[in-house]
Amino acid sequence: DSGVTQTPKHLITATGQRVTLRCSPRSGDLSVYWYQQSLDQGLQFLIQYYNGEERAKGNILERFSAQQFPDLHSELNLSSLELGDSALYFCASSEWDTSIGELFFGEGSRLTVL
Amino acid sequence: ILNVEQSPQSLHVQEGDSTNFTCSFPSSNFYALHWYRWETAKSPEALFVMTLNGDEKKKGRISATLNTKEGYSYLYIKGSQPEDSATYLCAFINSNYQLIWGAGTKLIIKP
Numbered sequence: 001d002s003g004v005t006q007t008p009k010h011l012i013t014a015t016g017q018r019v020t021l022r023c024s025p026r027s028g029d030l031s032v033y034w035y036q037q038s039l040d041q042g043l044q045f046l047i048q049y050y051n052g053e054e055r056a057k058g059n060i061l062e063r064f065s066a067q068q069f070p071d072l073h074s075e076l077n078l079s080s081l082e083l084g085d086s087a088l089y090f091c092a093s094s095e096w097d098t099s100i101g102e103l104f105f106g107e108g109s110r111l112t113v114l
Numbered sequence: 115i116l117n118v119e120q121s122p123q124s125l126h127v128q129e130g131d132s133t134n135f136t137c138s139f140p141s142s143n144f145y146a147l148h149w150y151r152w153e154t155a156k157s158p159e160a161l162f163v164m165t166l167n168g169d170e171k172k173k174g175r176i177s178a179t180l181n182t183k184e185g186y187s188y189l190y191i192k193g194s195q196p197e198d199s200a201t202y203l204c205a206f207i208n209s210n211y212q213l214i215w216g217a218g219t220k221l222i223i224k225p
Binding site: 102 | 145146148150156157158159160163203205207211212213215216217218
């Protein structure tokens, strides 16, 4: 158990809809990272927050947004969903503001868009 | 090398045999290298964080070496067991603290 909690574990929704994925980082970790893993693809970095502020941005679509709250949990909002958004979304946390320390991954939220 | 490359892409190894695979990365602007193990239906789990040229790390039957001058790291597994079956990912961190993932080596241990 990494200490990182993601909810929901599974989510099935329709195209055009909006969903919110939630992540609670490991106790004491200030950084939260969001990754997308599509079928047969590697980890695609979406965005990182550190202590409530956006720290780094990857290949995140404009239809997606994220935030980190004062209690350090984070939410990833996916809107106007398309079939291609079906993927496993991982959250990872770290105590550092940069990627110098190991990342602790949650178990992921599997999103299926029908 | 501009990207992080892992080879081979996949590997079938007989139980009990030892094996190794490679992560190649840019030899300039090195800051750190991470190795992760990613078992099917689970999440990636850190194995090693390596920062110094010549670093050697060991955890049980798994060990890793680092050559920052030539830009490669080897992961070794001694006496492979079925539970070693997983995808092994390396992640290169440059001096701007950007993390770049390799595509992974998928290891399958045959009983």
